[in-house]
Amino acid sequence: MTDLCEGGMDDLWSIATLLLQVWFSVMIGLIMIPAMFGLSLGVTSVYIQILVKILEWATLRIQRGHRDQPTLPVPAPLPNGLIQREGGSMEQEMGELRRYRTQSISRGEFALSDSFYFYRKGLESIVDDQVTQRFSSEELVSWNLLTRTNHNFHYISLRLTVIWGLGVIIRYCVLFPLRITLAIIGLSWLVIGTTLVGFLPNRRVKNWLSELVHLMCYRICARGLSATIQYHNKNNKPQKGGICVANHTSPIDIVILANDGCYAMVGQSHSGLMGVIQRSMVRSCPHVWFERSEMRDRHAVTSRLRAHVAAKSNLPILIFPEGTCINNTSVMMFKKGSFEIGGTIYPVAIKYDPRFGDAFWNSAKYNMVSYLLRMMTSWAIVVNVWYLPPMTRQEGEDATKFANRVKSAIAHQGGLLDMAWDGSLKRDKVKEEFKEQQQKMYSSMVVGKKARNSQEPHTESTRR
Amino acid sequence: MGSTNSTLSRIPNVEELMQETGFTPAHIVRLYDRFEALDKEKTGHLRPQDFGAINRLAMNPIGDRIIGSFFSTGQETVDFHSFVRILAHFRPADKNRPKDPSMPQPVNSRTSKLKFAFQLYDQDKDGKISRAELLQVLRSMLEMQVTEEQLESIADRTIQEADLDKDDAISFEEFRKSLEKVNIDHKMSIRFLR
Numbered sequence: 001m002t003d004l005c006e007g008g009m010d011d012l013w014s015i016a017t018l019l020l021q022v023w024f025s026v027m028i029g030l031i032m033i034p035a036m037f038g039l040s041l042g043v044t045s046v047y048i049q050i051l052v053k054i055l056e057w058a059t060l061r062i063q064r065g066h067r068d069q070p071t072l073p074v075p076a077p078l079p080n081g082l083i084q085r086e087g088g089s090m091e092q093e094m095g096e097l098r099r100y101r102t103q104s105i106s107r108g109e110f111a112l113s114d115s116f117y118f119y120r121k122g123l124e125s126i127v128d129d130q131v132t133q134r135f136s137s138e139e140l141v142s143w144n145l146l147t148r149t150n151h152n153f154h155y156i157s158l159r160l161t162v163i164w165g166l167g168v169i170i171r172y173c174v175l176f177p178l179r180i181t182l183a184i185i186g187l188s189w190l191v192i193g194t195t196l197v198g199f200l201p202n203r204r205v206k207n208w209l210s211e212l213v214h215l216m217c218y219r220i221c222a223r224g225l226s227a228t229i230q231y232h233n234k235n236n237k238p239q240k241g242g243i244c245v246a247n248h249t250s251p252i253d254i255v256i257l258a259n260d261g262c263y264a265m266v267g268q269s270h271s272g273l274m275g276v277i278q279r280s281m282v283r284s285c286p287h288v289w290f291e292r293s294e295m296r297d298r299h300a301v302t303s304r305l306r307a308h309v310a311a312k313s314n315l316p317i318l319i320f321p322e323g324t325c326i327n328n329t330s331v332m333m334f335k336k337g338s339f340e341i342g343g344t345i346y347p348v349a350i351k352y353d354p355r356f357g358d359a360f361w362n363s364a365k366y367n368m369v370s371y372l373l374r375m376m377t378s379w380a381i382v383v384n385v386w387y388l389p390p391m392t393r394q395e396g397e398d399a400t401k402f403a404n405r406v407k408s409a410i411a412h413q414g415g416l417l418d419m420a421w422d423g424s425l426k427r428d429k430v431k432e433e434f435k436e437q438q439q440k441m442y443s444s445m446v447v448g449k450k451a452r453n454s455q456e457p458h459t460e461s462t463r464r
Numbered sequence: 465m466g467s468t469n470s471t472l473s474r475i476p477n478v479e480e481l482m483q484e485t486g487f488t489p490a491h492i493v494r495l496y497d498r499f500e501a502l503d504k505e506k507t508g509h510l511r512p513q514d515f516g517a518i519n520r521l522a523m524n525p526i527g528d529r530i531i532g533s534f535f536s537t538g539q540e541t542v543d544f545h546s547f548v549r550i551l552a553h554f555r556p557a558d559k560n561r562p563k564d565p566s567m568p569q570p571v572n573s574r575t576s577k578l579k580f581a582f583q584l585y586d587q588d589k590d591g592k593i594s595r596a597e598l599l600q601v602l603r604s605m606l607e608m609q610v611t612e613e614q615l616e617s618i619a620d621r622t623i624q625e626a627d628l629d630k631d632d633a634i635s636f637e638e639f640r641k642s643l644e645k646v647n648i649d650h651k652m653s654i655r656f657l658r
Contacts (some may be wrong), residue, residue, distance in 0.1 A: 127495070200586045443609035
């Protein structure tokens with residue numbers, strides 16, 4: 001009996017080792033090696049096409065399900081808010097409110113109806129406010145068979161549930177282990193490779209090798225996320241000695257951009273695993289890592305970046321001026337610090353396709369590890385990257401204006417909304433200045449300019 | 465899988481609420497999602513601080529008053545029902561409703577909207593907007609931008625114009641008369657997209 005059992009065990013072991021060998025050779029042969037050389041076997045594109053077909057089918061089923069059961073109300077997801085907003089400025093709206101009065105607005109004066117404008121605006125913001133919207137994930141019109149994006153859909157049919165169940169199995173049991181393995185290989189290769197290259201003397205060979213190592217690792221990591229990236233306008237790719245500026249949706253942005261070129265990363269130096277990676281990366285080519293204490297001193301930061309940019313042989317710096325992750329439907333205010341360094345700015349617009357997975361990192365809700373796990377269990381990451389023509393600061397243009405100009409260009413190209421709000425509003429309270437601004441605008445309508453008011457004392461006395 | 469139905473079933477007395485306020489189930493669900501988003505600590509109630517977190521509201525000159533209008537006197541929290549009832553004032557008027565004087569006014573009729581706006585001014589709820597109360601509103605809307613004398617002269621002028629029975633205060637009827645030409649439904653309504 002025991003002999004049989006042992007025999008059975010041996011068989012199991014040999015089968016297991018055989019499977020493992022097959023697994024590894026498949027991985028290395030079909031995924032890693034093409035990835036390292038930037039080639040693609042076309043498997044991913046076929047996969048994406050199949051996915052799209054399935055998702056479209058699922059959407060049709062859901063729509064049909066809704067039609068059959070009209071009593072169930074399903075609010076359609078609204079990308080730009082719940083309520084209709086009047087587009088007029090404060091002056092326009094006050095003017096309309098006061099139209100019934102005989103005096104003209106230029107005379108100023110207060111009307112009891114003035115408060116309605118503020119009242120309505122206040123209530124509108126209670127029902128729905130544009131800033132908070134940007135920090136929650138985009139609602140999809142169709143459902144991409146991931147429960148995490150499932151807000152408004154309910155049980156439609158058995159077939160759909162079965163497909164969904166299959167999807168879960170495929171994603172967690174087939175795709176996820178594959179991706180984890182690739183990610184681990186990619187990262188360890190990055191550390192090992194850059195450390196090895198670091199031993200070489202500073203020559204052109206070293207730079208070339210380091211670029212190669214970096215590219216290979218990022219490509220493997222990208223495969224680890226099943227990322228399909230489409231680059232547009234490659235002729236505008238960031239050059240050495242420039243600054244690359246992009247909108248920020250998730251930490252994966254770095255992998256996405258670095259798949260096509262080498263950048264000098266800018267960031268805070270971390271401890272632990274990140275720290276190991278950072279330190280080894282620096283060995284092969286200069287990146288800019290700041291200590292936490294240094295980050296607070298804006299001048300120190302700017303001068304270090306300036307020094308990096310000035311050395312024309314250094315790789316372009318990669319900066320995300322929004323300062324935080326936004327949900328990829330809009331671009332928030334760019335912090336002017338990046339635009340004060342000088343040099344040429346190469347703007348890049350990144351747009352994720354939300355059908356295949358929500359790439360937005362809601363740092364308030366998820367930490368890095370759970371975020372990466374979510375990424376690795378999504379269907380795929382499909383991204384479009386547009387390189388925009390380089391921009392420089394013009395004569396007489398201050399950093400803020402320049403930042404806004406770049407932001408508009410990026411928003412326009414990526415089909416994102418150009419928002420005036422500051423990304424840090426997610427965490428901080430709004431400044432009193434904004435309130436004062438509203439009061440100023442209103443007061444100029446009520447009392448007019450101060451000079452005008454003092455010139456008409458006689459009209460006031462006659463009215464009394 | 466989540467569903468609208470399940471959200472609706474989580475709200476107690478939702479039928480009554482829809483009847484009273486006239487919101488459709490889809491609107492109620494959206495408002496409930498919004499309520500939950502504002503209720504960060506998941507207590508089921510909103511406090512003034514939760515409203516304060518809305519940036520656009522914090523920069524509104526009469527933001528504090530608007531927040532205050534949600535909380536009836538003495539109350540420190542507002543639950544979902546009261547939240548929806550207050551917002552119902554700003555629903556666009558139902559055009560097809562027959563005018564039946566014996567039925568109580570729906571919450572979003574012109575009169576109700578005006579009453580609600582009147583309460584914004586009349587904080588002590590004595591049915592009249594006194595000069596002091598008017599000054600308070602003016603002060604919030606204008607703060608540092610005008611002098612105290614200018615504020616007072618504006619208040620005096622406003623009362624003069626609207627005060628018909630010369631009691632140096634504006635009653636609700638005088639308020640209503642003074643605004644009879646304003647398109648209240650348009651200006652004091654929030655239209656939901658779908």
